[in-house]
Amino acid sequence: MAEPQPAVRDRARRDYHAAAHRHIHGANLSFHAVRYLAAGGFAPVSHDEDVALVRAFETNAEPIAWAADLPVITSARRDARAPKGFATYLTSLQAQITAPPAELPSSVNGQLELPVGGHENCP
Structure with missing residues (x-):
């Protein structure tokens, strides 16, 4: 697996920490089995099953701790399974950083433009 380019890694770290922490990723979820079952488990969807589960916890008024001080190290692979x-x-971040300036979307303006539904709270 290729390591991300330093510019991609640094941009992801900077932009991820610039926003209020409300990131939802399966790699950083922890929950009690009884609450998981009460929420209906992971929904059979093509993507964002982790987001759907957290939304179900919220619907059930389950307490949720958003802990930015407990980082999770996850893969930097760009061969997407989901x-x-x-x-x-x-991959989209890599394209934004490596694209010639004329090809960058005008909406970027120093912000990340994320096409991923589960990460809507990322900057």
């Missing part, structure tokens, strides 16, 4: 998962985010 069509709108973290690998897709990294």
Whole structure:
């Protein structure tokens, strides 16, 4: 697996920490089995099953701790298994950083434009 380019890694770290922490990724979820079952488990959807589960916890008024001080190290792979998962985010970030300035979308303006539904709270 290729390591991300330093510019991609640094941009992802900077932009991820610039926003209020409300990131939802399966790699950083922890929950009690009884609450998981009460929420209906992971929904049979093509993507964002982790987001759907957290939304179900919220609907059930389950307490949720958003802990930015407990980082999770996850893969930097860009060979996506989930069509709108973290690998897709990294691929789009790589494209934004490496594209010639004329090809960058005008909406970027120093912000990340994320096409991934589960990561809507990322900057």
